[in-house]
Amino acid sequence: MHCSCVWSSRTLSPALLPRLLAHAGCWAPGTRPRGIWSSPRSLASAVETTQPIPLPSQARVVICGGGIVGTSVAYHLAKLGWTEIVLLEQGRLGAGTTRLCAGIVSVAKPISIECKMADYSNSLYEHLEEETGVKTGYVKTGSLCLAQNQDRFLSLKRLASRL
Structure with missing residues (x-):
């Protein structure tokens, strides 16, 4: 190794x-x-x-x-x-x-600790360039989740209510 x-x-x-x-x-x-x-x-x-x-x-x-x-x-x-x-x-x-990995860190997570980790990660990546003075290449993007059935729609609605 x-x-x-x-x-x-x-x-x-x-x-x-x-x-x-x-x-x-x-x-x-x-x-x-x-x-x-x-x-x-x-x-x-x-x-x-x-x-x-x-x-x-x-x-x-x-x-x-x-x-x-x-x-x-x-x-x-x-x-x-x-x-x-x-x-x-x-x-x-x-x-x-x-x-x-695609590099997308979504905060739409079903478990609170996962949401907190994703939020921290996004904040870290966003501020790392400012902290270090080094161009990181970080680009803030978004994502779109589409529900293909009623169960998924309700699940996404619950997730969105926590954001």
Whole structure:
């Protein structure tokens, strides 16, 4: 398994990693990342390597998987001040299931906690460029759900009443 660390999401370019890590206080160009560990090669290229990257001898947290969940956990732990975070990914970060997502984060969820998570995610993506000064490519869009039967209509009506 290769070790890479790239802050990534469905709306962010992996090429933004060095600036995002520097903003979070985890990395300065020419130095080893403090909060999130990786090699300068993987920080700069964000591509799958053919040679294993040496891992540190110890870590406070090891995260397996560099998709939206793994990179989000690493990002938020670093924002909370955690150090010695290792993010393991067997290929290119954000290139597995995460890259197949449409990138729409709908707040129309049947469970309250899911709605809160979606609302937080939208807010994070919307303000990340302002927070970091890095162009993220985030575009706020909408979606349209059509009911094809009475049951679905009632379900959508209940969801809409919570928004």
